[in-house]
Amino acid sequence: MSLTSLATARQAVLDAVCPAPAEAVPLLHAHGRFLATAVSATRALPGCDNSAMDGWAVRAGETRGATRSHPVRLRVVDTVYAGALPSCPLQPGEAARIFTGAPLPLGADAVVRQEAARAEDTGHVSLFITVPPGHDVRRAGEEVLEGTPLFAAGQRVEPAVLGVLASLGMPTALVRPAPRVAVLATGDELVSPGEPAQPHQVYESNLLLVAALAREAGAEVISTGRARDDCPALRAAVTRLASQADVLVTTGGASVGDKDRVKSALTELGARFVVDGVALKPGKPVAVARLGDTAVIVLPGNPGAATVAWDQLGRPVLLKLQGVREERRRLRARLTEGRHKQAGLTYLISAQVEHRAGDAWVRLRPQGAGQILQNVGAEGYAVLPPGRADFAEGDEVEVELFDRPRYVAASP
Numbered sequence: 001m002s003l004t005s006l007a008t009a010r011q012a013v014l015d016a017v018c019p020a021p022a023e024a025v026p027l028l029h030a031h032g033r034f035l036a037t038a039v040s041a042t043r044a045l046p047g048c049d050n051s052a053m054d055g056w057a058v059r060a061g062e063t064r065g066a067t068r069s070h071p072v073r074l075r076v077v078d079t080v081y082a083g084a085l086p087s088c089p090l091q092p093g094e095a096a097r098i099f100t101g102a103p104l105p106l107g108a109d110a111v112v113r114q115e116a117a118r119a120e121d122t123g124h125v126s127l128f129i130t131v132p133p134g135h136d137v138r139r140a141g142e143e144v145l146e147g148t149p150l151f152a153a154g155q156r157v158e159p160a161v162l163g164v165l166a167s168l169g170m171p172t173a174l175v176r177p178a179p180r181v182a183v184l185a186t187g188d189e190l191v192s193p194g195e196p197a198q199p200h201q202v203y204e205s206n207l208l209l210v211a212a213l214a215r216e217a218g219a220e221v222i223s224t225g226r227a228r229d230d231c232p233a234l235r236a237a238v239t240r241l242a243s244q245a246d247v248l249v250t251t252g253g254a255s256v257g258d259k260d261r262v263k264s265a266l267t268e269l270g271a272r273f274v275v276d277g278v279a280l281k282p283g284k285p286v287a288v289a290r291l292g293d294t295a296v297i298v299l300p301g302n303p304g305a306a307t308v309a310w311d312q313l314g315r316p317v318l319l320k321l322q323g324v325r326e327e328r329r330r331l332r333a334r335l336t337e338g339r340h341k342q343a344g345l346t347y348l349i350s351a352q353v354e355h356r357a358g359d360a361w362v363r364l365r366p367q368g369a370g371q372i373l374q375n376v377g378a379e380g381y382a383v384l385p386p387g388r389a390d391f392a393e394g395d396e397v398e399v400e401l402f403d404r405p406r407y408v409a410a411s412p
């Protein structure tokens with residue numbers, strides 16, 4: 001198995017998939033998806049001058065000199081509620097009762113909140129403070145003018161984005177559908193959680209792990225399955241699961257052992273391999289193939305290796321199907337301990353970042369492809385590049401962080 005560099009493998013895999021056609025979906029269903037087109041403001045926000053407080057709409061100039069001991073008295077001519085229109089403009093000497101969000105009457109240019117005023121039973125109001133023009137008024141378009149570009153294609157529809165789209169009056173958003181993902185765990189040694197297991201048997205954990213990782217990348221996980229390490233069983237399971245899915249993810253049986261038969265089974269079914277083996281640790285045996293219209297991601301069985309291989313090749317495939325590319329935040333940080341590695345491979349090591357005296361330091365988690373605890377609480381991967389084998393404490397390396405990535409539209 002000749003190994004492809006991580007960068008070359010990623011590009012080959014991305015070139016092999018196209019974004020799915022976009023569809024307009026109700027906003028609630030767009031949550032977590034990615035915008036397929038840019039969005040500009042279809043109305044100003046706020047839509048009109050309105051009150052920021054419950055109180056009194058006034059002409060600011062008429063409040064000049066008002067204090068609690070020397071109030072200014074104005075005649076009350078109107079009451080304006082949110083969603084209603086004022087019934088008349090304000091003339092000199094007049095005020096209108098107004099509530100938060102209600103449109104400001106013509107002629108008014110400020111609001112005195114009700115805590116700084118007292119309604120008289122004579123149809124007047126006494127104001128106790130002097131307010132400048134614009135006081136407690138939200139101006140039409142002060143946050144956004146109509147036509148302002150708001151979101152680029154690729155923007156993830158987070159709760160705050162949903163709120164903005166709804167505020168513009170949009171009932172739907174144009175997004176790409178969730179990729180339909182099926183997951184197949186392979187291995188004679190596997191036992192389902194909840195069943196009795198001998199020490200030489202292994203509880204099956206990759207189905208849940210990979211299904212959850214796929215959901216985090218926007219997938220709808222439509223089915224999961226298990227198969228033993230024999231070609232007819234593998235072919236049957238692959239055929240069944242792949243028929244419904246945009247992406248089939250397999251785990252285990254990806255390496256060179258006598259019972260590692262997933263790749264042979266795929267070849268027998270006519271799959272075309274885009275990448276087979278990557279100069280990556282953990283995750284070296286990962287492969288990506290096409291089987292008809294389905295992309296197949298072949299992950300190693302070791303949970304740690306499956307996680308990294310998924311992250312580097314599976315997740316980008318899912319994002320590309322949704323029309324986006326992820327840009328992770330990266331920083332340079334010093335290693336808290338030295339590390340020896342195999343030259344020629346990119347090592348991605350689960351890591352945590354610490355800041356000491358203005359410097360960023362990266363603490364590597366214990367690494368092992370078969371280990372499963374290393375990713376819990378990890379903030380990112382320290383990237384130890386292929387060209388080097390020895391790293392000393394204090395050496396600077398790049399760290400790619402998982403949290404708050406940026407999503408941009410993928411080139412088709």
Ligand SMILES: Nc1nc2c(c(=O)[nH]1)N[C@H]1C(S)=C(S)[C@@H](COP(=O)(O)OP(=O)(O)OC[C@H]3O[C@@H](n4cnc5c(N)ncnc54)[C@H](O)[C@@H]3O)O[C@H]1N2
Pocket residue numbers: 185186187189190202203204205206207251252253254255256257260282283284285299300301302303305369370
């Ligand atoms: N002679 C060589 N041996 C190995 C090589 C190599 O290049 N030459 N590569 C190693 C690397 S790297 C990896 S990674 C592993 C991956 O092998 P497989 O993908 O074939 O995985 P399995 O052998 O099926 O399983 C490995 C390990 O993971 C456990 N496992 C598998 N599936 C699950 C699951 N669903 N849930 C929990 N645990 C699972 C399995 O029991 C094994 O312990 O190969 C090296 N060998």
Ligand code: MOO
Pocket residue numbers: 280281282283284285300302304305369370
């Ligand atoms: O890729 Mo394997 O995960 O190096 O052990």
